[in-house]
Amino acid sequence: MQRLLAIAWLTWKAAFRYRLFLVVTMLLLAAVVGLPLLIKDDGTARGFTQIVLTYTLSVITALLGISTLWLACGTLARDIEECQIQMVVTKPVARWQIWLGKWLGLLSLNAALLAISGASVYGLLLYRSTKLPAEEQRILRNEVLVSRGSAKEASVAKEIESQSEAFLKERLEKTQVTQLDLKLLRQQIKEGVKAQYELVPPAMQRRWRIDLGLARHFLK
Numbered sequence: 001m002q003r004l005l006a007i008a009w010l011t012w013k014a015a016f017r018y019r020l021f022l023v024v025t026m027l028l029l030a031a032v033v034g035l036p037l038l039i040k041d042d043g044t045a046r047g048f049t050q051i052v053l054t055y056t057l058s059v060i061t062a063l064l065g066i067s068t069l070w071l072a073c074g075t076l077a078r079d080i081e082e083c084q085i086q087m088v089v090t091k092p093v094a095r096w097q098i099w100l101g102k103w104l105g106l107l108s109l110n111a112a113l114l115a116i117s118g119a120s121v122y123g124l125l126l127y128r129s130t131k132l133p134a135e136e137q138r139i140l141r142n143e144v145l146v147s148r149g150s151a152k153e154a155s156v157a158k159e160i161e162s163q164s165e166a167f168l169k170e171r172l173e174k175t176q177v178t179q180l181d182l183k184l185l186r187q188q189i190k191e192g193v194k195a196q197y198e199l200v201p202p203a204m205q206r207r208w209r210i211d212l213g214l215a216r217h218f219l220k
Contacts, residue, residue, distance in 0.1 A: 012105055018071070
């Protein structure tokens, strides 16, 4: 593990030596701050959020991809040109550890840049949201900047299947049907039983029990 971390640290040093980290950081901050100022939104919470997130995240993705390719190719080419890779290979380090260490270095570098840009986007979003009207700020907090999930009732497929077979057995005891009619009859009975679970007749009521799991503790 120490060898991998050493190779990763060399990758970080190469990024600072090329001034890549500082350049990409400045470009990311300029994109995060500049694009929302150049592109005007429609004044609504949804339009404002779409402008801030769509364009800035697209630029962040492009810049991180280009910087990763640039650094990966540049560091390897520089190591070969300056014979640094030969010095590393002579050490008790396997070749796969060199590749994995460089990959970990690039991964951690991208993680740091992504954390900086993500915090900047979130800070800009909170700062500029204060300039929205009060009603739009309420929509932003309660409808836009919220997480959503789905929940449904436990499956009743086994109950539907068992009741359908029971009804089919009762029907066959009273009426003789062909093989083709049997298939159609089974389908009709199953659809009828399924409708009983899904539909609520007039003046009747039914209670649905939906298990939210751990999410029930975080509901407001």
